Amino acid sequence: MRFTPNMTPYIKDFPPESLPISSIDTIPEPPLNENFPLNKELQQILHGKQLLFENLQHPLEEIHQHYENGYITYRKGIIKTKSKTVCARCGNQEQSLFAHFPCARCGEEECIYCRKCIMMGRVSECTPLIDWCGPEPDCELTEHPLEWQGTLSPGQQHASDQVRQIIIENRELLVWAVCGAGKTEVLFEGINAALDSGKRVCIATPRTDVVLELGPRLQAVFPGIQVAVLYGGSEDRHLQAPLTIATTHQLLRFYKAFDTVILDEVDAFPYTADESLQYAVRQSRKEHSSMVYLTATPNQKWQNECRSGKMDFVTIPARYHRHPLPVPSFKWCGNWEKSLQQDKLPPAVTQWIKKRIDNQKQCLLFLPKIDKMEKVLTILRKTYPKIQAVSAEDPERKAKVQMMRNKEIPMLLTTTILERGVTFPNIDVAVLGSEDRIFTESALVQIAGRVGRSAQFPRGDITFFHYGKTESMVKARKQILHMNAEAKKKGLIDY
Amino acid sequence: MKETLARYKFRGDYVLARAFSPFIKEKLKNLNFECLVPIPLSPERLYERGFNQSAALIREAGFTPKDLLQRIHSEKQSKKSRLDRIHQNQVFEPLNINIKNKIILLVDDIYTTGSTLYHAARVLKNGGAASVFSLTLARG
Ligand SMILES: [Zn+2]
Ligand SMILES: [Zn+2]
Secondary structure, three states: OEEOOOOOEEOOOOOOOOEOHHHOOOOOOOOOOOOOOOOHHHHHHHOOEOEOHHHOOOOHHHHHHHHHOOOEEEEEOEEEOOOOEEEOOOOOOOHHHEEEEOOOOOOOOOEEEEOOOHHHOOOEOOOEEEEEOOOOOOOOOOOOOOOOOOOOOHHHHHHHHHHHHHHHOOOEEEEEEOOOOOOOHHHHHHHHHHHHOOOOEEEEEOOHHHHHHHHHHHHHHOOOOOEEEEOOOOOOOOOOOOEEEEEHHHHHHEOOOEEEEEEEOOOOOOOOOOHHHHHHHHHHEEEEEEEEEEEOOOOHHHHHHHHOOOOOEEEEOOOOOOOOOOOOEEEEOOOHHHHHHOOOOOHHHHHHHHHHHHOOOEEEEEOOOHHHHHHHHHHHHOOOOOOEEEOOOOOOHHHHHHHHHOOOOOEEEEOHHHHOOOOOOOEEEEEEOOOOOOOOHHHHHHHHOOOOOOOOOOOOOEEEEEOOOOHHHHHHHHHHHHHHHHHHHOOOOOO | OHHHHHHHHOOOOOOHHHHHHHHHHHHHHOOOOOEEEEOOOOHHHHHHHOOOHHHHHHHHOOOOEOOOEEEOOOOOHHHOOHHHHHHOOOOEEEOOOOOOOOEEEEEEEEEOOOHHHHHHHHHHHHOOOOEEEEEEEEEO
16 A cells, blocks of 8 residues: 555555655644544444554545544554664564565565564555544443452552552552462452543453453453453454453554553563563553553562652552461472483472372472473372373363362472462472572462462462572562561461 | 464465475476466455465575466455365466466465366466476465
8 A cells, every 4th residue: 555645545556656654754644524424333443443454344445534534543554764663563673573575565675564463464664553533432431330249358458449549540550469369359449440430441461361260250340341351362352342351462453542551460471571562551551541560479670660669569468368478498409300310309309299199288390391390290100190290382281280170180290381370279389490590589489379379278388499599599488578577567467 | 384384375474485495496496397477366365465475485486486377356265165166167367478388387375276276277278388387385
């Protein structure tokens, strides 16, 4: 597609003065014509989004009329400056992730495109990003949509009040809640206040399984409003709901859409590693909007920003059941990889496992790598044939976790994939090779956080077997002790 | 391979054509041909894709694609069943270029039923080509 200087689009027979959108200096923004009969369906689909022509089923002519009458803006998909190329959709600035091709759409021999976000449709120099800039679609106000009978712990209540306040005042807040504190409930009052005043709210998380879990949970407490659940392959894509639950990846389609964005598990992969997801979150917020970050394990940078006062934060240092967090103990176990080569486990590890299995206490053993996990499995199965192992690529992952839940197996070996989300009511947990780089401070805090989750079984053992203590291990332990001390001081734990 | 091909064909990640060049070059080394002909796309499909995947494979392998055919109509191929495609009528027509006694190699990215290649080959044969054979990247 090329545009003439008066922004008439052509898809073939290009007039000589026409240009791909990236080469146009300033793209005019026609004033809003209030008498224009807008297409409500287009408004519904496009509001708060940044889409491509091919994402819309409406004819080009109709979309363009909305542009001419001030209801739609065109932005450059690829922004070129003297020094660099930037993708306006995903924020990619990594020059190696751009390529060019002889383009049949604009006729240019070298049309630059972004490889980073290509799975959502190719954005190139001749691709306009289409946003809605006309009036917002009408949305029905539901007064006090929250229907929830539960009670908050004092720690939760304190955090909940703050969340509510910053949502009303359009500010930012980090909620630092220990594993098992019940952080989702802390959001209810704030979301309620937002929805009550007609604000659009989004809960975003890097992980699809969290989206799948949160969707029904929030729909249950806000039964009167529509909740859109968005993840790769979901069907709610064009739904304009007051409350959206989405993977951070899905936010790449949004643009100035939300008054409130709540980002769950900020520290989780791939959000931390992928700048385009952070860009997506920024892009999805309205200019005046609030932002809540939720985490059990903020990384060092976040922790520093909290301590130095750069970032407003609130902690929930205690679990809902008012027992302290189990504190990891460290056990040196020598060169365990060498032991494995000789088909043996370090004696300390063997003893730890034997004790659990003899007492019929279920346990999890985390390992840094899949091949090590397989090796340990082979060794252990000689004595305990029912033990299972599960890794990220395992197609039977769900079934094995379920077997563990049903207590059909005494022990599960795993890589870091089970560090979050998955909880078993009464287990002990060990890490073999906790010195490995993969076990960061937050990974270790998360792993320790698997223990003692239920009120019925609030205690349990967490042991890090290592071949040399690391800073991450020490910091993880310190973080847990610190939270327990804070909880004690605030009177949030009884035991 | 399958994922790369899907990303290339359906997402239009042009540079991946280069990932397939070693394969194409290797195949072409042992073949005797005078023109490399990409399977053409309809104008609508070409706009949608932004480039012709088969032509890009030829070009990125260091050869020059030669357009000898065009599509007659533009029904969405991928929406039809395998059987429909085998029994459909001719979809290509020749461009007005002399191909008398030429040895022609047709290039396609995914071999689905063979009917596309069959129809293309027939048009070229009828136009006087000495022989027509084909090269595909993967079987669909
Ligand atoms: Zn991009
Ligand atoms: Zn182009």
